[in-house]
Amino acid sequence: MSFPYKKNIEKSMKKFYDSLCEKNKRRYAAIESEKLSHGGVNYISALLECDPKTIRQGKKELTELELDITGIRQPGGGRKKRPLPLNSGIDQDFLDILQQHTAGNPMNSSIRWTYLKPREIVSELLKKGYSVSRNIVRYLLKKHEYVKRKAQKNITMGGHPDRNAQFENITQLKQDYLDAENPVISMDTKKKELLGTFYRNGSLYTQAAIQTNDHDFPSSATGSVIPHGFYDLKRNTGYITLGTSHDTSEFACDSLFQWWVNEGIIHYPKAKSLLILCDGGGSNSSRHYIFKEDLQKTANALGLEIRIAHYPPYTSKY
Numbered sequence: 001m002s003f004p005y006k007k008n009i010e011k012s013m014k015k016f017y018d019s020l021c022e023k024n025k026r027r028y029a030a031i032e033s034e035k036l037s038h039g040g041v042n043y044i045s046a047l048l049e050c051d052p053k054t055i056r057q058g059k060k061e062l063t064e065l066e067l068d069i070t071g072i073r074q075p076g077g078g079r080k081k082r083p084l085p086l087n088s089g090i091d092q093d094f095l096d097i098l099q100q101h102t103a104g105n106p107m108n109s110s111i112r113w114t115y116l117k118p119r120e121i122v123s124e125l126l127k128k129g130y131s132v133s134r135n136i137v138r139y140l141l142k143k144h145e146y147v148k149r150k151a152q153k154n155i156t157m158g159g160h161p162d163r164n165a166q167f168e169n170i171t172q173l174k175q176d177y178l179d180a181e182n183p184v185i186s187m188d189t190k191k192k193e194l195l196g197t198f199y200r201n202g203s204l205y206t207q208a209a210i211q212t213n214d215h216d217f218p219s220s221a222t223g224s225v226i227p228h229g230f231y232d233l234k235r236n237t238g239y240i241t242l243g244t245s246h247d248t249s250e251f252a253c254d255s256l257f258q259w260w261v262n263e264g265i266i267h268y269p270k271a272k273s274l275l276i277l278c279d280g281g282g283s284n285s286s287r288h289y290i291f292k293e294d295l296q297k298t299a300n301a302l303g304l305e306i307r308i309a310h311y312p313p314y315t316s317k318y
Contacts, residue, residue: 225242
């Protein structure tokens with residue numbers, strides 16, 4: 001780095017240097033001198049008005065310095081949370097209220113939940129003579145390990161003895177195709193959406209409120225769209241085809257044809273084979289012969305080998 005610095009930079013450096021303690025002054029001067037080429041120590045020494053020996057001492061300290069990643073605050077530091085002045089019997093009455101409005105997992109007695117909201121618990125406690133706020137109720141819920149959570153869709157509804165073997169096979173196929181000049185894509189059909197003045201999740205910037213129908217009746221729709229998507233694993237890109245009739249095997253293969261014509265052949269001009277990953281149901285079912293028939297027609301039209309790797313049963317959510 002060239003020096004001397006500009007006058008305004010030198011002024012800021014000196015001001016910052018003067019604000020430090022002696023130990024940090026040495027280390028800051030050492031760091032600044034390290035940025036510069038030959039003569040940097042003398043330049044920084046004159047700029048910060050410190051002895052060159054001080055800078056050398058700072059360099060020595062920096063080499064011996066161990067990085068402390070535990071943070072500045074000592075264990076137990078910070079403001080202590082003041083305990084809430086609760087009546088001695090409120091905990092038991094609180095649990096009694098929840099006991100009457102609590103459900104649980106019959107297979108695991110440690111998992112319980114309540115369908116009462118904080119404001120409803122406030123009302124129940126008021127009947128027992130406790131005038132508390134919702135914050136107190138939230139404190140009690142947390143104290144007794146009731147935490148607001150969403151249900152998780154993790155329980156497998158079934159299995160297959162060859163599930164792991166199929167996943168290992170898919171992993172090997174993916175790697176073989178990724179190492180070659182052949183594409184690997186994943187395909188799936190998403191939920192059908194009605195067209196019309198219907199409510200949609202999400203928000204956007206607008207100058208006035210957007211009004212929608214109060215009910216989403218299919219009879220009020222002007223039509224529907226079926227999103228059929230492809231994900232290119234090599235290029236990390238997606239492609240969506242919107243259908244307007246039904247999710248059929250013919251639609252899935254037509255969507256594949258469109259992807260290849262508009263995307264695949266452009267990015268994989270030397271490809272001889274195509275690997276498609278998909279689940280075993282819907283329009284690309286592993287059991288329906290019609291999908292295999294339509295897929296063969298598509299392969300003939302494209303002049304391309306198409307290989308399908310279906311995920312094992314009950315693993316479409318993985």
